[in-house]
Amino acid sequence: MADLEDHPNSTWASLLQKAVRKRRTWVTLFVLVYALLLSSTWNLINSILSWYSSTSTSSSSPWPALYASLLFGLVFGLLSMATALAIAVPATVVTWITVLVLLAFAGKPRRSLVLEGRNITADITGFAIKILLKEGNLVAAVCAILSFLALVYRRREEVF
Structure with a gap:
């Protein structure tokens, strides 16, 4: 060999x-x-804004502003979730390791430690995902509302 x-x-x-x-x-x-x-993300935001600019000049309805603001909310919500995920993963791993080490020092047998480790992993992951989705949806909703108000205000200034 x-x-x-x-x-x-x-x-x-x-x-x-x-x-x-x-x-x-x-x-x-x-x-x-x-x-x-x-x-x-920047390219996507610019393309949404250019689409809105091209459609808002030809129509006086608020629907293009609503669609654009929902897309802005979606983009910023996903971006905030990606940022939170990058921060949450290392913190979650450190928490998981700490709990398992403390259980090992408490005298848990290996078999029960493995079983409890699986349960702890599922609990921590589920809890982190719930928080991540809640925070991302909150950011998306706030960004959608603020962008709708900004787009409508911008269009009113262009009309007058």
Whole structure:
């Protein structure tokens, strides 16, 4: 059997393993993904605004403003949930590990610790998802209302 050190890709694999172990790598990946998310969100907001501008000049009904404001609320609600998720996941993992370690120090047997660990995982995950959805919906509703008022006010200024 051939030695893995003789393989030409082994140096790349070891470099990749070293890079993945570094915290800077994960922070950089997080920043890049979040920058991509913000960039696509900005493009989506601009396209919604340009669609609204093109339809509001040809119609005097409030429906385009309502549609645009609902889309703005949706975009900002999803963005706030993505941000909260990025913050909540590490905090949830730390809480989960802390509870399991405390149960282990309390003298729980391994089998019951595994069973309680599954229950704790389900409880923490369900609780975090409920909070995430509640907060995201709240942000979406507030953004939809504020954007509707801003779009209607903007159109009234253009008319006069």
